[in-house]
Amino acid sequence: MPEPIIFYDIPGKDVSLKSWSPNTWKTRYCLNFKGLPYKTVWVEYPDIEAVMRKVGVLPVETKEDGSPLYTLPAIYDPNTQTALAESAAIARYLDKTYPDTPRLIPEETDALHAAFNKAFLTTFSPHLRKLTIPVVANHLPPRSEVYFRKTREAAWGVAHLDEIAPPGPKRDEAWADVKKGLGTIVEWLEADGTDKLFFTGKDKIVYADITVAAYLVWTRITLDQSYWTDLISWHGGRWGRFMAAFEKYEAVDEGEEVKV
Template identity: 65%
Template sequence: MPEPILFYDIPTKYTHQKAWSPNTWKTRLCLNYKGLPYKTMWVEYPDIEAVSRSLGLSPTSTKPDGSPKYTLPAIYDPNTKTAVVDSAAIARYLDKTYPDTPRLIPYETDALHAAFEHVFIPTFLPDLIKIVAVPTTESLTPRSEAYFRAAHDITDPGPKREEHWNGFKKALQTFAQWLDADGTGNRLFFLGNKIGYADITHAAFLIWIRIVLGADSKEWKDITTWDGGRWARFMDAFAKYETVDEGDYVVDHD
Protein backbone atom coordinates (compact mmCIF):
# COMPACT_ATOMS: atom_id res chain seq x y z
CA MET A 1 0.00 0.00 0.00
CA PRO A 2 1.48 3.37 -0.98
CA GLU A 3 1.92 6.18 1.52
CA PRO A 4 -1.00 8.64 1.63
CA ILE A 5 -0.87 11.38 -0.98
CA LEU A 6 -1.09 14.88 0.47
CA PHE A 7 -4.05 16.65 -1.14
CA TYR A 8 -4.30 20.44 -0.80
CA ASP A 9 -7.86 21.77 -0.59
CA ILE A 10 -9.69 24.95 0.48
CA PRO A 11 -12.02 24.70 3.50
CA THR A 12 -15.38 26.22 4.27
CA LYS A 13 -16.16 27.63 7.71
CA TYR A 14 -18.43 24.68 8.44
CA THR A 15 -17.33 21.70 10.51
CA HIS A 16 -19.88 19.35 8.93
CA GLN A 17 -18.84 20.08 5.32
CA LYS A 18 -15.37 21.47 4.77
CA ALA A 19 -14.94 20.61 1.09
CA TRP A 20 -16.73 22.88 -1.38
CA SER A 21 -14.52 23.99 -4.28
CA PRO A 22 -15.53 22.41 -7.60
CA ASN A 23 -11.93 22.46 -8.82
CA THR A 24 -10.57 20.66 -5.78
CA TRP A 25 -13.57 18.32 -5.73
CA LYS A 26 -12.36 17.07 -9.10
CA THR A 27 -9.15 15.81 -7.49
CA ARG A 28 -10.94 14.47 -4.43
CA LEU A 29 -13.29 12.45 -6.64
CA CYS A 30 -10.32 11.19 -8.68
CA LEU A 31 -8.53 9.97 -5.55
CA ASN A 32 -11.67 8.38 -4.11
CA TYR A 33 -12.60 6.74 -7.42
CA LYS A 34 -9.12 5.26 -7.75
CA GLY A 35 -9.15 4.14 -4.11
CA LEU A 36 -5.79 5.77 -3.39
CA PRO A 37 -4.92 6.67 0.21
CA TYR A 38 -4.60 10.38 0.82
CA LYS A 39 -4.74 13.05 3.50
CA THR A 40 -6.34 16.44 3.02
CA MET A 41 -4.25 19.49 3.85
CA TRP A 42 -6.60 22.44 4.30
CA VAL A 43 -5.26 25.76 2.97
CA GLU A 44 -6.91 29.16 3.36
CA TYR A 45 -6.97 31.40 0.27
CA PRO A 46 -4.33 33.87 1.56
CA ASP A 47 -1.92 30.97 2.15
CA ILE A 48 -2.19 29.27 -1.24
CA GLU A 49 0.75 31.09 -2.83
CA ALA A 50 3.15 30.43 0.06
CA VAL A 51 2.15 26.77 0.27
CA SER A 52 2.48 26.35 -3.49
CA ARG A 53 5.92 27.90 -3.51
CA SER A 54 7.01 25.65 -0.63
CA LEU A 55 6.04 22.65 -2.75
CA GLY A 56 7.97 23.99 -5.73
CA LEU A 57 4.79 24.42 -7.79
CA SER A 58 4.50 26.89 -10.63
CA PRO A 59 1.65 29.42 -10.93
CA THR A 60 -1.25 28.21 -13.05
CA SER A 61 -2.11 31.61 -14.55
CA THR A 62 -1.65 35.34 -14.02
CA LYS A 63 -3.70 37.91 -12.13
CA PRO A 64 -5.17 40.97 -13.90
CA ASP A 65 -2.12 42.97 -12.85
CA GLY A 66 0.19 40.43 -14.49
CA SER A 67 1.51 38.89 -11.27
CA PRO A 68 1.59 35.08 -10.93
CA LYS A 69 -1.56 33.35 -9.70
CA TYR A 70 -1.27 30.17 -7.63
CA THR A 71 -4.27 27.90 -7.33
CA LEU A 72 -5.47 24.63 -5.88
CA PRO A 73 -5.93 21.67 -6.17
CA ALA A 74 -2.42 20.39 -5.73
CA ILE A 75 -0.97 17.14 -4.48
CA TYR A 76 2.34 15.97 -3.10
CA ASP A 77 3.01 12.28 -3.60
CA PRO A 78 5.60 11.06 -1.05
CA ASN A 79 5.89 7.79 -2.95
CA THR A 80 7.51 9.54 -5.91
CA LYS A 81 8.44 12.83 -4.19
CA THR A 82 6.39 14.63 -6.82
CA ALA A 83 4.18 17.72 -6.49
CA VAL A 84 1.51 18.39 -9.12
CA VAL A 85 -0.91 21.30 -9.55
CA ASP A 86 -4.10 21.58 -11.68
CA SER A 87 -6.82 18.95 -11.56
CA ALA A 88 -6.37 17.69 -15.13
CA ALA A 89 -2.60 17.36 -14.69
CA ILE A 90 -3.21 15.54 -11.41
CA ALA A 91 -5.63 13.13 -13.10
CA ARG A 92 -3.07 12.31 -15.79
CA TYR A 93 -0.33 11.92 -13.18
CA LEU A 94 -2.47 9.51 -11.15
CA ASP A 95 -3.29 7.45 -14.24
CA LYS A 96 0.38 7.18 -15.18
CA THR A 97 1.72 6.55 -11.68
CA TYR A 98 -0.98 4.15 -10.50
CA PRO A 99 -1.92 2.17 -13.62
CA ASP A 100 -3.55 -0.64 -11.64
CA THR A 101 -6.34 1.70 -10.49
CA PRO A 102 -9.39 2.68 -12.60
CA ARG A 103 -8.23 4.92 -15.43
CA LEU A 104 -9.62 8.46 -15.47
CA ILE A 105 -8.57 9.42 -18.99
CA PRO A 106 -8.26 6.40 -21.28
CA TYR A 107 -5.50 6.95 -23.81
CA GLU A 108 -7.83 7.04 -26.81
CA THR A 109 -9.94 9.76 -25.17
CA ASP A 110 -7.15 12.09 -24.03
CA ALA A 111 -7.57 14.63 -26.83
CA LEU A 112 -11.35 14.55 -26.40
CA HIS A 113 -10.94 15.19 -22.68
CA ALA A 114 -8.74 18.18 -23.48
CA ALA A 115 -11.44 19.48 -25.81
CA PHE A 116 -14.10 18.92 -23.14
CA GLU A 117 -12.09 20.98 -20.67
CA HIS A 118 -11.94 23.79 -23.21
CA VAL A 119 -15.73 23.99 -23.60
CA PHE A 120 -16.94 22.98 -20.15
CA ILE A 121 -16.53 26.25 -18.24
CA PRO A 122 -17.87 28.53 -21.02
CA THR A 123 -20.94 26.29 -21.28
CA PHE A 124 -21.56 25.53 -17.61
CA LEU A 125 -20.54 28.58 -15.62
CA PRO A 126 -21.63 31.98 -17.05
CA ASP A 127 -25.19 31.96 -15.68
CA LEU A 128 -24.52 29.69 -12.72
CA ILE A 129 -21.83 31.92 -11.21
CA LYS A 130 -24.39 34.72 -10.85
CA ILE A 131 -26.45 32.42 -8.62
CA VAL A 132 -23.72 30.83 -6.48
CA ALA A 133 -21.17 33.63 -6.08
CA VAL A 134 -22.69 35.13 -2.94
CA PRO A 135 -23.47 31.86 -1.08
CA THR A 136 -20.03 30.52 -2.00
CA THR A 137 -18.34 33.59 -0.53
CA GLU A 138 -20.47 33.43 2.61
CA SER A 139 -19.45 29.80 3.18
CA LEU A 140 -15.76 30.70 3.53
CA THR A 141 -13.84 31.40 6.72
CA PRO A 142 -13.32 35.11 7.50
CA ARG A 143 -9.72 35.14 6.20
CA SER A 144 -10.62 33.41 2.97
CA GLU A 145 -13.81 35.41 2.50
CA ALA A 146 -11.97 38.74 2.72
CA TYR A 147 -9.36 37.53 0.22
CA PHE A 148 -11.99 36.10 -2.13
CA ARG A 149 -14.09 39.28 -2.13
CA ALA A 150 -11.03 41.38 -2.90
CA ALA A 151 -10.15 39.16 -5.86
CA HIS A 152 -13.62 38.72 -7.39
CA ASP A 153 -16.66 40.77 -8.28
CA ILE A 154 -19.23 39.33 -5.89
CA THR A 155 -22.72 40.60 -6.64
CA ASP A 156 -26.24 39.29 -6.09
CA PRO A 157 -28.17 38.70 -9.35
CA GLY A 158 -31.23 40.45 -7.94
CA PRO A 159 -34.19 40.54 -10.36
CA LYS A 160 -32.18 38.69 -13.02
CA ARG A 161 -31.85 35.60 -10.84
CA GLU A 162 -34.59 33.67 -12.63
CA GLU A 163 -33.14 34.63 -16.00
CA HIS A 164 -29.73 33.28 -14.99
CA TRP A 165 -31.26 30.12 -13.53
CA ASN A 166 -33.06 29.43 -16.80
CA GLY A 167 -29.78 30.03 -18.60
CA PHE A 168 -28.09 27.43 -16.44
CA LYS A 169 -30.93 25.01 -17.09
CA LYS A 170 -30.23 25.39 -20.81
CA ALA A 171 -26.55 24.69 -20.16
CA LEU A 172 -27.39 21.36 -18.52
CA GLN A 173 -29.71 20.59 -21.43
CA THR A 174 -26.71 21.06 -23.69
CA PHE A 175 -24.80 18.41 -21.75
CA ALA A 176 -27.79 16.10 -21.96
CA GLN A 177 -27.87 16.58 -25.74
CA TRP A 178 -24.19 15.65 -25.96
CA LEU A 179 -24.81 12.49 -23.97
CA ASP A 180 -27.81 11.62 -26.13
CA ALA A 181 -25.94 12.08 -29.41
CA ASP A 182 -25.95 8.32 -30.04
CA GLY A 183 -29.75 8.32 -30.05
CA THR A 184 -30.21 5.75 -27.29
CA GLY A 185 -31.15 8.24 -24.59
CA ASN A 186 -29.67 6.06 -21.83
CA ARG A 187 -26.02 7.13 -21.71
CA LEU A 188 -25.20 8.38 -18.21
CA PHE A 189 -21.45 9.01 -18.54
CA PHE A 190 -19.33 10.60 -21.22
CA LEU A 191 -17.35 7.36 -21.46
CA GLY A 192 -20.55 5.34 -21.79
CA ASN A 193 -20.94 2.84 -18.98
CA LYS A 194 -18.05 3.94 -16.77
CA ILE A 195 -16.92 7.11 -15.03
CA GLY A 196 -14.17 9.19 -16.58
CA TYR A 197 -12.54 12.52 -15.85
CA ALA A 198 -15.12 14.48 -17.87
CA ASP A 199 -17.87 13.01 -15.69
CA ILE A 200 -15.87 13.79 -12.56
CA THR A 201 -15.53 17.40 -13.71
CA HIS A 202 -19.28 17.68 -14.21
CA ALA A 203 -20.06 15.97 -10.88
CA ALA A 204 -17.63 18.24 -9.01
CA PHE A 205 -19.48 21.35 -10.16
CA LEU A 206 -22.86 19.84 -9.31
CA ILE A 207 -21.56 18.99 -5.84
CA TRP A 208 -20.54 22.63 -5.46
CA ILE A 209 -24.08 23.76 -6.24
CA ARG A 210 -25.59 21.27 -3.79
CA ILE A 211 -23.23 22.33 -1.00
CA VAL A 212 -23.50 26.11 -1.28
CA LEU A 213 -27.22 26.28 -2.10
CA GLY A 214 -28.21 23.32 0.07
CA ALA A 215 -29.51 19.84 -0.73
CA ASP A 216 -32.97 20.98 0.41
CA SER A 217 -32.99 24.13 -1.71
CA LYS A 218 -35.52 24.62 -4.47
CA GLU A 219 -32.66 25.03 -6.93
CA TRP A 220 -31.12 21.66 -6.15
CA LYS A 221 -34.53 19.95 -6.22
CA ASP A 222 -35.09 21.53 -9.63
CA ILE A 223 -31.81 20.15 -10.95
CA THR A 224 -32.69 16.62 -9.84
CA THR A 225 -35.86 16.72 -11.95
CA TRP A 226 -34.42 18.31 -15.09
CA ASP A 227 -33.79 16.24 -18.22
CA GLY A 228 -35.97 13.41 -17.00
CA GLY A 229 -34.13 13.06 -13.70
CA ARG A 230 -30.83 12.39 -15.46
CA TRP A 231 -28.77 14.47 -13.04
CA ALA A 232 -30.24 12.80 -9.97
CA ARG A 233 -29.22 9.42 -11.40
CA PHE A 234 -25.84 10.83 -12.38
CA MET A 235 -25.12 12.11 -8.88
CA ASP A 236 -26.34 8.87 -7.28
CA ALA A 237 -23.45 7.17 -9.09
CA PHE A 238 -20.97 9.48 -7.36
CA ALA A 239 -22.37 9.27 -3.81
CA LYS A 240 -19.86 6.62 -2.72
CA TYR A 241 -16.95 8.74 -3.97
CA GLU A 242 -17.81 11.86 -1.95
CA THR A 243 -15.85 10.88 1.16
CA VAL A 244 -14.12 13.78 2.92
CA ASP A 245 -11.45 13.02 5.52
CA GLU A 246 -10.88 15.27 8.52
CA GLY A 247 -7.42 16.32 7.36
CA ASP A 248 -5.09 18.91 8.86
CA TYR A 249 -4.69 22.66 8.41
CA VAL A 250 -1.40 23.66 6.81
CA VAL A 251 -1.43 26.98 8.69
CA ASP A 252 -3.07 27.51 12.07
CA HIS A 253 -6.57 28.77 11.29
CA ASP A 254 -7.67 29.78 14.77
Protein backbone atom coordinates (compact mmCIF):
# COMPACT_ATOMS: atom_id res chain seq x y z
CA MET A 1 0.00 0.00 0.00
CA PRO A 2 1.50 3.35 -0.98
CA GLU A 3 1.83 6.26 1.44
CA PRO A 4 -1.18 8.62 1.37
CA ILE A 5 -1.03 11.19 -1.43
CA ILE A 6 -1.46 14.78 -0.27
CA PHE A 7 -4.42 16.33 -2.10
CA TYR A 8 -4.73 20.12 -2.00
CA ASP A 9 -8.34 21.32 -2.09
CA ILE A 10 -10.08 24.68 -1.44
CA PRO A 11 -12.36 24.63 1.62
CA GLY A 12 -15.89 25.95 1.89
CA LYS A 13 -17.03 27.01 5.37
CA ASP A 14 -20.03 24.64 5.58
CA VAL A 15 -19.90 20.87 5.88
CA SER A 16 -22.15 20.37 2.84
CA LEU A 17 -19.87 22.56 0.75
CA LYS A 18 -16.54 21.70 2.39
CA SER A 19 -15.27 20.30 -0.93
CA TRP A 20 -17.08 22.34 -3.58
CA SER A 21 -14.75 23.20 -6.48
CA PRO A 22 -15.59 21.31 -9.70
CA ASN A 23 -11.92 21.24 -10.65
CA THR A 24 -10.76 19.74 -7.38
CA TRP A 25 -13.73 17.35 -7.48
CA LYS A 26 -12.25 15.87 -10.64
CA THR A 27 -9.14 14.89 -8.71
CA ARG A 28 -11.11 13.72 -5.66
CA TYR A 29 -13.19 11.46 -7.91
CA CYS A 30 -9.99 10.18 -9.56
CA LEU A 31 -8.38 9.33 -6.22
CA ASN A 32 -11.53 7.69 -4.84
CA PHE A 33 -12.15 5.84 -8.12
CA LYS A 34 -8.65 4.40 -8.01
CA GLY A 35 -8.93 3.60 -4.32
CA LEU A 36 -5.63 5.31 -3.60
CA PRO A 37 -4.99 6.44 -0.01
CA TYR A 38 -4.87 10.21 0.28
CA LYS A 39 -5.24 13.03 2.73
CA THR A 40 -6.88 16.36 1.93
CA VAL A 41 -5.00 19.49 2.85
CA TRP A 42 -7.36 22.47 2.75
CA VAL A 43 -5.80 25.64 1.36
CA GLU A 44 -7.66 28.94 1.41
CA TYR A 45 -7.61 31.02 -1.79
CA PRO A 46 -5.18 33.72 -0.64
CA ASP A 47 -2.70 31.01 0.44
CA ILE A 48 -2.66 28.86 -2.71
CA GLU A 49 0.37 30.51 -4.32
CA ALA A 50 2.54 30.42 -1.19
CA VAL A 51 1.64 26.80 -0.41
CA MET A 52 2.21 25.67 -3.98
CA ARG A 53 5.59 27.40 -4.13
CA LYS A 54 6.56 25.67 -0.88
CA VAL A 55 5.40 22.25 -2.13
CA GLY A 56 7.17 22.79 -5.45
CA VAL A 57 4.12 22.73 -7.72
CA LEU A 58 4.52 24.71 -10.92
CA PRO A 59 1.96 27.34 -11.93
CA VAL A 60 -0.67 26.14 -14.39
CA GLU A 61 -1.29 29.36 -16.31
CA THR A 62 -0.19 32.95 -16.65
CA LYS A 63 -2.34 35.84 -15.47
CA GLU A 64 -3.13 38.73 -17.79
CA ASP A 65 -0.40 40.80 -16.13
CA GLY A 66 2.16 38.10 -16.98
CA SER A 67 2.56 36.77 -13.44
CA PRO A 68 2.16 33.04 -12.76
CA LEU A 69 -1.27 31.66 -11.78
CA TYR A 70 -1.27 28.84 -9.24
CA THR A 71 -4.47 26.81 -9.10
CA LEU A 72 -5.88 23.78 -7.35
CA PRO A 73 -6.25 20.84 -7.52
CA ALA A 74 -2.66 19.87 -6.86
CA ILE A 75 -1.11 16.81 -5.30
CA TYR A 76 2.12 15.86 -3.61
CA ASP A 77 2.89 12.17 -3.86
CA PRO A 78 5.41 11.17 -1.17
CA ASN A 79 5.92 7.78 -2.87
CA THR A 80 7.58 9.40 -5.88
CA GLN A 81 8.30 12.87 -4.46
CA THR A 82 6.18 14.30 -7.25
CA ALA A 83 4.29 17.58 -6.95
CA LEU A 84 1.90 18.63 -9.70
CA ALA A 85 -1.23 20.63 -10.43
CA GLU A 86 -4.08 20.53 -13.01
CA SER A 87 -6.67 17.79 -12.90
CA ALA A 88 -5.99 16.18 -16.30
CA ALA A 89 -2.24 16.12 -15.67
CA ILE A 90 -2.89 14.53 -12.27
CA ALA A 91 -5.16 11.90 -13.85
CA ARG A 92 -2.42 10.98 -16.35
CA TYR A 93 0.18 10.89 -13.57
CA LEU A 94 -1.98 8.56 -11.45
CA ASP A 95 -2.63 6.24 -14.41
CA LYS A 96 1.10 6.04 -15.12
CA THR A 97 2.30 5.72 -11.53
CA TYR A 98 -0.36 3.29 -10.33
CA PRO A 99 -0.98 1.01 -13.32
CA ASP A 100 -2.71 -1.62 -11.15
CA THR A 101 -5.57 0.75 -10.27
CA PRO A 102 -8.59 1.29 -12.57
CA ARG A 103 -7.47 3.33 -15.56
CA LEU A 104 -8.89 6.84 -15.99
CA ILE A 105 -7.74 7.50 -19.54
CA PRO A 106 -7.47 4.35 -21.68
CA GLU A 107 -4.23 4.71 -23.65
CA GLU A 108 -5.91 4.69 -27.05
CA THR A 109 -8.19 7.56 -25.96
CA ASP A 110 -5.56 9.93 -24.60
CA ALA A 111 -5.45 12.46 -27.46
CA LEU A 112 -9.22 12.27 -27.86
CA HIS A 113 -9.58 12.91 -24.13
CA ALA A 114 -7.45 16.04 -24.55
CA ALA A 115 -9.72 17.20 -27.39
CA PHE A 116 -12.77 16.39 -25.24
CA ASN A 117 -11.38 18.65 -22.54
CA LYS A 118 -11.35 21.56 -24.97
CA ALA A 119 -14.84 20.78 -26.28
CA PHE A 120 -16.22 20.38 -22.75
CA LEU A 121 -15.01 23.84 -21.72
CA THR A 122 -17.57 25.41 -24.04
CA THR A 123 -20.56 23.18 -23.25
CA PHE A 124 -22.53 23.65 -20.04
CA SER A 125 -19.88 24.77 -17.56
CA PRO A 126 -19.65 28.45 -18.66
CA HIS A 127 -23.43 28.76 -18.26
CA LEU A 128 -23.53 26.86 -15.00
CA ARG A 129 -20.93 29.21 -13.53
CA LYS A 130 -23.35 32.12 -13.83
CA LEU A 131 -25.57 30.42 -11.26
CA THR A 132 -23.01 28.73 -9.02
CA ILE A 133 -20.31 31.41 -8.64
CA PRO A 134 -22.53 33.83 -6.65
CA VAL A 135 -23.58 30.99 -4.32
CA VAL A 136 -20.02 29.77 -3.80
CA ALA A 137 -18.99 33.25 -2.60
CA ASN A 138 -21.54 33.00 0.24
CA HIS A 139 -20.13 29.71 1.43
CA LEU A 140 -16.41 30.48 1.62
CA PRO A 141 -14.52 31.28 4.81
CA PRO A 142 -13.97 35.06 5.24
CA ARG A 143 -10.44 35.42 3.77
CA SER A 144 -11.28 33.26 0.77
CA GLU A 145 -14.57 35.09 0.24
CA VAL A 146 -12.83 38.46 -0.03
CA TYR A 147 -10.31 37.07 -2.53
CA PHE A 148 -12.96 35.22 -4.52
CA ARG A 149 -15.35 38.18 -4.80
CA LYS A 150 -12.60 40.56 -5.85
CA THR A 151 -11.16 38.30 -8.56
CA ARG A 152 -14.51 37.07 -9.87
CA GLU A 153 -16.15 40.49 -9.89
CA ALA A 154 -13.24 41.68 -12.02
CA ALA A 155 -13.41 38.64 -14.30
CA TRP A 156 -17.16 38.99 -14.87
CA GLY A 157 -17.07 42.78 -15.01
CA VAL A 158 -19.70 43.27 -12.31
CA ALA A 159 -19.88 45.30 -9.09
CA HIS A 160 -21.50 42.37 -7.26
CA LEU A 161 -21.61 38.69 -8.21
CA ASP A 162 -25.39 38.63 -7.81
CA GLU A 163 -25.57 40.75 -10.97
CA ILE A 164 -24.30 37.87 -13.15
CA ALA A 165 -27.61 36.00 -13.22
CA PRO A 166 -30.23 37.62 -10.97
CA PRO A 167 -33.56 35.80 -10.61
CA GLY A 168 -35.61 36.46 -13.73
CA PRO A 169 -34.92 36.23 -17.46
CA LYS A 170 -31.09 36.27 -17.14
CA ARG A 171 -31.07 33.36 -14.72
CA ASP A 172 -33.68 31.45 -16.69
CA GLU A 173 -31.60 31.88 -19.84
CA ALA A 174 -28.43 30.66 -18.09
CA TRP A 175 -30.25 27.59 -16.80
CA ALA A 176 -31.72 26.92 -20.27
CA ASP A 177 -28.14 27.13 -21.61
CA VAL A 178 -27.03 24.59 -19.00
CA LYS A 179 -29.70 22.25 -20.35
CA LYS A 180 -28.69 22.91 -23.95
CA GLY A 181 -25.01 22.29 -23.10
CA LEU A 182 -25.79 19.02 -21.37
CA GLY A 183 -27.85 18.18 -24.45
CA THR A 184 -24.69 18.53 -26.54
CA ILE A 185 -23.01 15.97 -24.30
CA VAL A 186 -25.99 13.64 -24.82
CA GLU A 187 -25.50 14.08 -28.59
CA TRP A 188 -21.88 12.98 -28.19
CA LEU A 189 -22.88 9.98 -26.10
CA GLU A 190 -25.53 8.94 -28.62
CA ALA A 191 -23.59 9.78 -31.78
CA ASP A 192 -23.36 6.12 -32.79
CA GLY A 193 -27.03 5.52 -32.06
CA THR A 194 -26.40 3.65 -28.81
CA ASP A 195 -27.90 4.81 -25.53
CA LYS A 196 -24.81 4.58 -23.34
CA LEU A 197 -24.49 6.29 -19.98
CA PHE A 198 -20.71 6.82 -20.05
CA PHE A 199 -18.25 7.99 -22.68
CA THR A 200 -16.60 4.69 -23.48
CA GLY A 201 -19.53 2.38 -22.82
CA LYS A 202 -22.43 1.29 -20.69
CA ASP A 203 -20.63 0.37 -17.48
CA LYS A 204 -17.18 1.92 -17.56
CA ILE A 205 -16.26 5.27 -16.05
CA VAL A 206 -13.37 7.22 -17.60
CA TYR A 207 -11.91 10.66 -17.02
CA ALA A 208 -14.37 12.34 -19.43
CA ASP A 209 -17.23 11.03 -17.29
CA ILE A 210 -15.52 12.25 -14.14
CA THR A 211 -15.21 15.70 -15.71
CA VAL A 212 -18.96 15.84 -16.32
CA ALA A 213 -19.71 14.41 -12.87
CA ALA A 214 -17.52 17.02 -11.17
CA TYR A 215 -19.65 19.80 -12.65
CA LEU A 216 -22.87 17.98 -11.84
CA VAL A 217 -21.87 17.45 -8.21
CA TRP A 218 -21.13 21.17 -8.11
CA THR A 219 -24.66 21.84 -9.39
CA ARG A 220 -26.20 19.48 -6.86
CA ILE A 221 -24.47 20.84 -3.76
CA THR A 222 -24.52 24.52 -4.72
CA LEU A 223 -27.92 25.34 -6.19
CA ASP A 224 -31.37 25.13 -4.63
CA GLN A 225 -32.86 21.64 -4.65
CA SER A 226 -35.42 22.74 -7.28
CA TYR A 227 -32.63 23.06 -9.87
CA TRP A 228 -31.37 19.55 -9.22
CA THR A 229 -34.91 18.16 -9.35
CA ASP A 230 -35.32 19.87 -12.71
CA LEU A 231 -31.95 18.68 -14.05
CA ILE A 232 -32.50 15.02 -13.26
CA SER A 233 -35.76 15.17 -15.19
CA TRP A 234 -33.91 16.18 -18.39
CA HIS A 235 -32.84 13.82 -21.17
CA GLY A 236 -34.91 10.87 -20.07
CA GLY A 237 -33.64 11.09 -16.50
CA ARG A 238 -30.14 10.06 -17.50
CA TRP A 239 -28.28 12.42 -15.14
CA GLY A 240 -29.79 10.91 -12.01
CA ARG A 241 -28.70 7.46 -13.18
CA PHE A 242 -25.32 8.87 -14.17
CA MET A 243 -24.67 10.47 -10.79
CA ALA A 244 -25.86 7.37 -8.91
CA ALA A 245 -22.79 5.63 -10.34
CA PHE A 246 -20.52 8.22 -8.70
CA GLU A 247 -22.00 8.06 -5.19
CA LYS A 248 -19.41 5.55 -4.05
CA TYR A 249 -16.61 7.91 -5.11
CA GLU A 250 -17.82 10.96 -3.19
CA ALA A 251 -16.15 10.40 0.18
CA VAL A 252 -14.61 13.56 1.61
CA ASP A 253 -12.06 13.00 4.37
CA GLU A 254 -11.69 15.47 7.22
CA GLY A 255 -8.15 16.34 6.23
CA GLU A 256 -6.28 19.23 7.75
CA GLU A 257 -5.99 22.93 7.14
CA VAL A 258 -2.70 24.46 6.20
CA LYS A 259 -1.72 27.95 7.31
CA VAL A 260 1.00 30.04 5.77
